[in-house]
Amino acid sequence: xxxxxxxxxxxxxxxxxxxxxxxxxxxxxxxxxxxxxxxxxxxxxxxxxxxxxxxxxxxxxxxxxxxxxxxxxxxxxxxxxxxxxxxxxxxxxxxxxxxxxxxxxxxxxxxxxxxxxxxxxxxxxxxxxxxx
Numbered sequence: 001x002x003x004x005x006x007x008x009x010x011x012x013x014x015x016x017x018x019x020x021x022x023x024x025x026x027x028x029x030x031x032x033x034x035x036x037x038x039x040x041x042x043x044x045x046x047x048x049x050x051x052x053x054x055x056x057x058x059x060x061x062x063x064x065x066x067x068x069x070x071x072x073x074x075x076x077x078x079x080x081x082x083x084x085x086x087x088x089x090x091x092x093x094x095x096x097x098x099x100x101x102x103x104x105x106x107x108x109x110x111x112x113x114x115x116x117x118x119x120x121x122x123x124x125x126x127x128x129x130x131x132x
Contacts, residue, residue, distance in 0.1 A: 002024070005096075012086055017083060030053055030054045032100055033053065033111060034099075035050040035051075036070060046063075049068055054102040057108070061112060097118075099121075
Protein backbone atom coordinates (compact mmCIF):
# COMPACT_ATOMS: atom_id res chain seq x y z
CA UNK A 1 0.00 0.00 0.00
CA UNK A 2 1.13 3.51 -0.74
CA UNK A 3 1.90 5.61 2.32
CA UNK A 4 3.22 9.15 2.50
CA UNK A 5 4.38 11.11 5.53
CA UNK A 6 5.38 14.75 5.46
CA UNK A 7 7.63 16.13 8.17
CA UNK A 8 9.98 19.00 8.88
CA UNK A 9 7.50 21.77 9.54
CA UNK A 10 7.91 24.29 12.29
CA UNK A 11 8.11 27.96 13.14
CA UNK A 12 10.44 30.17 11.14
CA UNK A 13 10.87 33.91 10.74
CA UNK A 14 10.07 35.64 7.49
CA UNK A 15 13.02 35.43 5.15
CA UNK A 16 14.18 32.19 6.67
CA UNK A 17 14.40 28.69 5.27
CA UNK A 18 12.96 25.31 6.02
CA UNK A 19 13.21 21.88 4.40
CA UNK A 20 10.30 19.50 4.36
CA UNK A 21 10.62 15.77 3.79
CA UNK A 22 8.14 13.29 2.40
CA UNK A 23 8.96 9.72 3.34
CA UNK A 24 7.23 7.25 1.06
CA UNK A 25 6.51 3.55 1.08
CA UNK A 26 4.91 1.46 -1.60
CA UNK A 27 5.98 4.06 -4.16
CA UNK A 28 8.31 2.95 -6.92
CA UNK A 29 10.31 6.02 -7.83
CA UNK A 30 10.41 6.34 -11.57
CA UNK A 31 6.73 5.41 -11.91
CA UNK A 32 5.21 8.30 -9.96
CA UNK A 33 4.84 12.01 -9.84
CA UNK A 34 5.17 13.50 -6.36
CA UNK A 35 3.67 16.83 -5.42
CA UNK A 36 3.63 19.24 -2.52
CA UNK A 37 0.40 20.99 -1.63
CA UNK A 38 -0.60 23.36 1.14
CA UNK A 39 -3.81 24.35 2.83
CA UNK A 40 -5.03 26.89 5.35
CA UNK A 41 -8.38 26.64 7.14
CA UNK A 42 -11.30 27.66 4.96
CA UNK A 43 -9.35 27.63 1.72
CA UNK A 44 -8.82 25.15 -1.07
CA UNK A 45 -5.78 22.94 -1.08
CA UNK A 46 -3.17 24.67 -3.20
CA UNK A 47 -0.61 22.99 -5.40
CA UNK A 48 2.95 24.14 -4.72
CA UNK A 49 5.42 21.96 -6.59
CA UNK A 50 5.56 18.70 -8.47
CA UNK A 51 8.31 16.41 -9.71
CA UNK A 52 8.38 13.57 -12.19
CA UNK A 53 10.47 10.95 -10.41
CA UNK A 54 11.49 9.35 -13.69
CA UNK A 55 13.20 12.29 -15.37
CA UNK A 56 13.14 14.74 -12.42
CA UNK A 57 11.42 17.44 -14.38
CA UNK A 58 9.61 19.88 -12.13
CA UNK A 59 6.84 22.40 -12.09
CA UNK A 60 6.21 25.17 -9.56
CA UNK A 61 3.31 27.38 -8.71
CA UNK A 62 3.97 31.02 -9.51
CA UNK A 63 3.68 31.91 -5.84
CA UNK A 64 6.76 29.87 -4.92
CA UNK A 65 8.78 29.83 -8.12
CA UNK A 66 12.34 30.91 -7.45
CA UNK A 67 12.00 30.36 -3.71
CA UNK A 68 11.10 26.68 -3.34
CA UNK A 69 12.88 23.66 -4.77
CA UNK A 70 11.50 20.14 -4.99
CA UNK A 71 13.94 17.24 -5.23
CA UNK A 72 14.12 13.49 -4.73
CA UNK A 73 16.35 10.86 -3.24
CA UNK A 74 15.46 7.89 -5.41
CA UNK A 75 17.45 5.51 -3.22
CA UNK A 76 15.74 6.42 0.04
CA UNK A 77 12.40 7.14 -1.66
CA UNK A 78 12.22 10.54 -0.05
CA UNK A 79 11.01 13.77 -1.62
CA UNK A 80 12.13 17.13 -0.30
CA UNK A 81 10.82 20.65 -0.48
CA UNK A 82 13.47 23.26 0.23
CA UNK A 83 11.75 26.52 1.11
CA UNK A 84 13.78 29.72 1.07
CA UNK A 85 12.84 33.37 1.51
CA UNK A 86 9.74 32.33 3.40
CA UNK A 87 6.85 34.74 3.70
CA UNK A 88 4.00 34.85 6.22
CA UNK A 89 1.61 33.90 3.43
CA UNK A 90 3.48 30.60 3.11
CA UNK A 91 2.01 29.59 6.47
CA UNK A 92 -0.05 26.45 5.93
CA UNK A 93 -0.25 22.74 6.49
CA UNK A 94 1.90 21.16 3.80
CA UNK A 95 1.03 17.79 2.30
CA UNK A 96 2.87 15.51 -0.05
CA UNK A 97 0.96 13.47 -2.58
CA UNK A 98 1.67 10.88 -5.25
CA UNK A 99 0.22 10.05 -8.63
CA UNK A 100 0.96 6.85 -10.50
CA UNK A 101 2.16 8.52 -13.65
CA UNK A 102 5.21 10.07 -15.27
CA UNK A 103 3.70 13.26 -16.59
CA UNK A 104 5.20 15.97 -18.76
CA UNK A 105 5.40 19.50 -17.44
CA UNK A 106 1.89 20.30 -18.63
CA UNK A 107 0.59 17.27 -16.77
CA UNK A 108 2.27 18.35 -13.57
CA UNK A 109 0.80 21.80 -13.97
CA UNK A 110 -2.64 20.24 -14.27
CA UNK A 111 -2.07 18.12 -11.17
CA UNK A 112 -1.24 21.18 -9.11
CA UNK A 113 -4.16 23.15 -10.46
CA UNK A 114 -6.57 20.34 -9.64
CA UNK A 115 -5.54 20.37 -6.00
CA UNK A 116 -7.00 17.50 -4.03
CA UNK A 117 -8.35 15.94 -7.22
CA UNK A 118 -4.98 15.95 -8.95
CA UNK A 119 -3.25 13.11 -7.11
CA UNK A 120 -4.03 9.48 -6.29
CA UNK A 121 -2.50 9.26 -2.81
CA UNK A 122 -2.12 11.69 0.07
CA UNK A 123 -0.15 11.78 3.27
CA UNK A 124 -0.56 13.45 6.63
CA UNK A 125 0.54 17.07 6.54
CA UNK A 126 3.10 19.07 8.48
CA UNK A 127 2.51 22.59 9.75
CA UNK A 128 4.71 25.46 8.59
CA UNK A 129 4.32 28.77 10.38
CA UNK A 130 6.16 31.85 9.14
CA UNK A 131 6.21 34.78 11.52
CA UNK A 132 6.53 38.40 10.49
